[in-house]
Amino acid sequence: xxxxxxxxxxxxxxxxxxxxxxxxxxxxxxxxxxxxxxxxxxxxxxxxxxxxxxxxxxxxxxxxxxxxxxxxxxxxxxxxxxxxxxxxxxxxxxxxxxxxxxxxxxxxxxxxxxxxxxxxxxxxxxx
Amino acid sequence: xxxxxxxxxxxxxxxxxxxxxxxxxxxxxxxxxxxxxxxxxxxxxxxxxxxxxxxxxxxxxxxxxxxxxxxxxxxxxxxxxxxxxxxxxxxxxxxxxxxxxxxxxxxxxxxxxxxxxxxxxxxxxxxxxxxxxxxxxxxxxxxxxxxxxxxxxxxxxxxxxxxxxxxxxxxxxxxxxxxxxxxxxxxxxxxxxxxxxxxxxxxxxxxxxxxxxxxxxxxxxxxxxxxxxxxxxxxxxxxxxxxxxxxxxxxxxxxxxxxxxxxxxxxxxxxxxxxxxxxxxxxxxxxxxxxxxxxxxxxxxxxxxxxxxxxxxxxxxxxxxxxxxxxxxxxxxxxxxxxxxxxxxxxxxxxxxxxxxxxxxxxxxxxxxxxxxxxxxxxxxxxxxxxxxxxxxxxxxxxxxxxxxxxxxxxxxxxxxxxxxxxxxxxxxxxxxxxxxxxxxxxxxxxxxxxxxxxxxxxxxxxxxxxxxxxxxxxxxxxxxxxxxxxxxxxxxx
Numbered sequence: 001x002x003x004x005x006x007x008x009x010x011x012x013x014x015x016x017x018x019x020x021x022x023x024x025x026x027x028x029x030x031x032x033x034x035x036x037x038x039x040x041x042x043x044x045x046x047x048x049x050x051x052x053x054x055x056x057x058x059x060x061x062x063x064x065x066x067x068x069x070x071x072x073x074x075x076x077x078x079x080x081x082x083x084x085x086x087x088x089x090x091x092x093x094x095x096x097x098x099x100x101x102x103x104x105x106x107x108x109x110x111x112x113x114x115x116x117x118x119x120x121x122x123x124x125x126x127x
Numbered sequence: 128x129x130x131x132x133x134x135x136x137x138x139x140x141x142x143x144x145x146x147x148x149x150x151x152x153x154x155x156x157x158x159x160x161x162x163x164x165x166x167x168x169x170x171x172x173x174x175x176x177x178x179x180x181x182x183x184x185x186x187x188x189x190x191x192x193x194x195x196x197x198x199x200x201x202x203x204x205x206x207x208x209x210x211x212x213x214x215x216x217x218x219x220x221x222x223x224x225x226x227x228x229x230x231x232x233x234x235x236x237x238x239x240x241x242x243x244x245x246x247x248x249x250x251x252x253x254x255x256x257x258x259x260x261x262x263x264x265x266x267x268x269x270x271x272x273x274x275x276x277x278x279x280x281x282x283x284x285x286x287x288x289x290x291x292x293x294x295x296x297x298x299x300x301x302x303x304x305x306x307x308x309x310x311x312x313x314x315x316x317x318x319x320x321x322x323x324x325x326x327x328x329x330x331x332x333x334x335x336x337x338x339x340x341x342x343x344x345x346x347x348x349x350x351x352x353x354x355x356x357x358x359x360x361x362x363x364x365x366x367x368x369x370x371x372x373x374x375x376x377x378x379x380x381x382x383x384x385x386x387x388x389x390x391x392x393x394x395x396x397x398x399x400x401x402x403x404x405x406x407x408x409x410x411x412x413x414x415x416x417x418x419x420x421x422x423x424x425x426x427x428x429x430x431x432x433x434x435x436x437x438x439x440x441x442x443x444x445x446x447x448x449x450x451x452x453x454x455x456x457x458x459x460x461x462x463x464x465x466x467x468x469x470x471x472x473x474x475x476x477x478x479x480x481x482x483x484x485x486x487x488x489x490x491x492x493x494x495x496x497x498x499x500x501x502x503x504x505x506x507x508x509x510x511x512x513x514x515x516x517x518x519x520x521x522x523x524x525x526x527x528x529x530x531x532x533x534x535x536x537x538x539x540x541x542x543x544x545x546x547x548x549x550x551x552x553x554x555x556x557x558x559x560x561x562x563x564x565x566x567x568x569x570x571x572x573x574x575x576x577x578x579x580x581x582x583x584x585x586x587x588x589x590x591x592x593x594x595x596x597x598x599x600x601x602x603x604x605x606x607x608x609x610x611x612x613x614x615x616x617x618x619x620x621x
Contacts, residue, residue, distance in 0.1 A: 019264065022257045110268035111261050112296065 005122060006030040008049035010040035010066070011084070012058050020053060023111045029118070037061025044070055049079065051118055056085035056104075067099050074100040080121040084109050133243055145215055146232070148239075150201070151176040152209045168194045168214055179210040185236070187229050197229075199236045203247045211240050266404055269297045273411050282419040284312045287412075291317045294408070298401050300388040301369075304331045305412070307376065307384030313416065314384070321391065324365075333364055335385055338373050348375040349406060353396045372397045374405045378413030386412060426524045433481060433519060440486050443494060450567055455479040457563035460607050461600065465559070475556045477519075478531025482560050485515030485532070509544050512536050531556035535564055538595045550597075558597040562588065562604050565596060 007029045009020045021031045032049055034040035038060040044052060052070070056063035063083045070081070081102040085092065088104055096104050101121070105114060137148040149172065150157050156172070171190045179186050179198035186198040195215040200207045213236060272293055291303040295317050302324075304316040316327045324330045337360045338350045349372060355361040356368040373387040386409040388401070437451050458479035462472050486494060489511055493504045500508065516533040519525045534546065534557030541549030553561075570584040579587070585608055592601035 015260075019257060019260050023261055106271075108264060108267040108271050110265050110297070112265060113268075 004028065004030045005050040005118075006032060006047070007118065008032045008034065008040060008043055008047075008052045008054075010034045010037060010052065010054040010058070010063075012036055012055065016055070019111065020114070023115065024118075027115050027118075037063065037066040040066055041069060044073070048077065051080040051082070051121065053082045053084065053114060056083050064095065067095075067102060071099050071102075078125065080118065082114060082117060133239070133246070137239070146213045147215075149212045149214075150209055150243075151212060153180065157209065168196075171196060172212055172214070175212060176210050179212075180207055183207055185233055187233070195229075197232050197236060199233075199240050201240055201243055201247075203244065204251065208247070211236055211243070262400070265297050266400070269293050269404070270407070273408050282313070282415045284315060287313050288315050288317065290408070290412075291315055294388065294405075295319060298388065298404070299392075300390045301392070302327075302331075302389040304387050304389070305376070305384060306331055306335055306387070307416075310383065310416070330364070331387070334361075334371065334387070334389070335373065337361055337364065338385075348377065348409075349373065349402065351397055351402070354393065367391055368393055370395075370397055372402060372405060374402075374409040376409045376413050376416070378410075378417040381413075381417065383413060383416055426522065429522045430524065433484065433522070433525070436484050436487055436518070437480060440483060443486070443491050450571060451480055451483055453567045453571070454482060454560065454563045457566060457604075458560055461559050461563065461603055464603050464607055471556075474527045475531060475559065477525050477528040478535075478556050479560050479563065481515060481519055481525070481528065482532050482535045482564060483511060483515065484518050485511035485513065487518070488514045509536070513545050528556075530554040531560055533557070535560040537561070539597050540594045543595070553597075558600055562596050562600050565591070566604070 007024050009017050009024070009031060010033070011017045011020070012035055017033050017035075021033060024031050032043055032047060034043055036058050037054070040052065040054060041061060043049065052066075054063045054066060061069075063085070067081060067083065078101050081099065083096065083102065083104045084107060085104055086107050088096075088106060092104070096102055103117065105117075134150070137150070141147045151172070168190070171194070175186070175188060175196050175198050178188075179200055183200050186196075188196045188198075190196060197213040199211045201209040201211055203209075213232060273290065287305055291305060294300070295303040301319045301322045302316065305313060307313045314328075316331055318324070318327060341350070341360060351370075351372050352358060352361050353370045354368055355365065355370070362368070369389060369391050370393065371387060371389040373385045376383040376386055386405060388397070388405060441448055441451060455476070458475060459472070462475050467475065489507055493500065493507055496504065512533050512535060516529045519529060519532065531554060534548070534553050537543035537546060537548055537553045537557060539550060539553070539558070541547055543553075566584050566588055569587050570578050570581055572578040585605075588596065588601055588604060592598040
């Protein structure tokens with residue numbers, strides 16, 4: 001049987017962390033949480049989650065900086081990053097397109113769409 | 128059964144007291160404390176658990192081995208979700224230690240059970256809250272999507288389709304539809320995979336017809352059927368029972384149609400929150416459609432103004448009367464020959480009609496000057512493509528027609544105006560208009576000269592192919608000139 005996939009949730013808002021955590025657990029994944037990008041980066045490096053869901057605007061290392069720092073890791077160990085942000089502008093879209101396995105969701109996000117995206121991603125990467 | 132979160136605490140109790148605690152559900156032990164069982168007392172626990180389940184009350188038993196067994200049911204939402212068991216192995220007792228008093232054990236067990244039940248209750252509450260929160264997030268997401276679309280002035284069938292899909296996924300319906308009798312563009316149906324209806328639009332039409340025939344007052348603007356089996360009218364529409372909701376799409380007393388959701392899942396009913404969501408989405412759709420209508424009216428108004436501008440410019444320039452229409456006519460012949468699609472032909476149509484609209488800003492004294500123009504006057508004339516583009520730029524509907532207007536005086540070799548671009552850099556539509564414009568300019572009368580014959584015009588066009596005009600387009604023009612009788616048609620227009 002497949003090992004449960006682990007999803008890291010990074011958001012400075014405790015309620016958003018909680019709702020995502022519960023929703024994602026309900027759908028059969030394990031979760032890890034971090035309050036800011038810095039904490040998130042450490043978890044990505046040490047605990048190797050299978051996907052990361054992160055807010056864009058955060059204290060101490062925002063979502064974009066986090067992507068820039070983790071993108072090189074993805075070459076050897078690909079994982080999905082979902083950036084949650086307010087309205088996306090073309091400038092924002094550009095850097096997201098340049099990242100590997102990275103997508104964005106607009107706020108207010110739909111929890112079920114996040115689940116769909118995770119499922120789709122894992123379906124495609126599992127041989 | 129839910130986890131109690133008390134397993135560790137009970138295990139700790141077991142270690143320091145003569146009583147051992149366990150939590151069971153129907154299937155067996157879930158919260159075990161001490162599976163070491165030297166005196167074989169645990170074999171009595173399954174029966175004990177079953178009996179507590181059955182009587183739903185405190186139970187105290189002595190078993191043949193003289194062990195004391197206690198059991199208390201654990202309630203979760205008014206039904207027994209597990210039992211708390213405690214046992215005391217009498218053979219284990221050492222001298223001086225008496226059996227605990229039954230009453231004391233009961234009090235202790237009741238307290239522990241109370242804590243476990245309280246914890247479950249909180250978990251239930253928190254689960255409910257989170258489910259609600261999750262739903263609100265979905266609704267908020269859907270609603271913000273709708274709100275974004277409302278800002279647009281050009282509502283399209285694609286947007287309706289997108290919206291219906293969002294609703295379908297959001298509130299997990301088997302079918303979502305919008306039906307607007309007078310607006311087939313906005314009438315769409317989206318279905319989930321489970322649904323198996325061959326003629327979807329026929330089915331939706333019959334649903335709506337039944338709503339309208341149901342004789343119910345629809346003051347509220349919606350109609351709910353929570354179980355079609357309960358209704359003679361609706362049960363015959365589909366072999367399986369279904370539930371559905373239809374909400375009127377109205378704006379300022381104008382009825383546009385219906386927005387509806389349909390589901391074959393009878394385990395649920397149409398919720399108040401879903402009704403509210405659908406009602407507000409329908410309201411917004413009403414606003415968007417009304418806005419789109421107003422916008423189109425405004426566009427039509429704008430286009431009519433532009434048309435009257437053409438008439439004005441024709442009137443201003445007495446010698447070129449009918450020029451815009453003749454250029455338009457030849458352009459359309461070229462477009463047909465080139466196999467340009469319908470949408471692009473429409474764009475080209477407006478470019479051709481409006482190519483000289485910028486002349487409105489040029490003094491009549493220059494336009495109608497009976498002698499050659501001096502440099503200053505020629506400079507003024509050369510501004511008309513840019514002025515034309517400026518005039519039509521506020522009209523979004525005509526935005527794609529601007530390049531044709533702006534560049535119709537560019538030359539193929541790059542010596543034209545205003546941008547001095549050459550060859551393929553010149554938009555195709557501008558190159559097409561240029562051919563038509565040149566031919567008509569040569570063959571029609573001007574302020575300072577009489578128009579040349581069509582034969583002469585044809586010859587000159589071919590002379591400037593490659594320098595002023597796109598040679599390929601001139602070839603196409605030649606084909607038309609030879610087979611159709613442009614000059615005859617031209618004469619009719621004149």
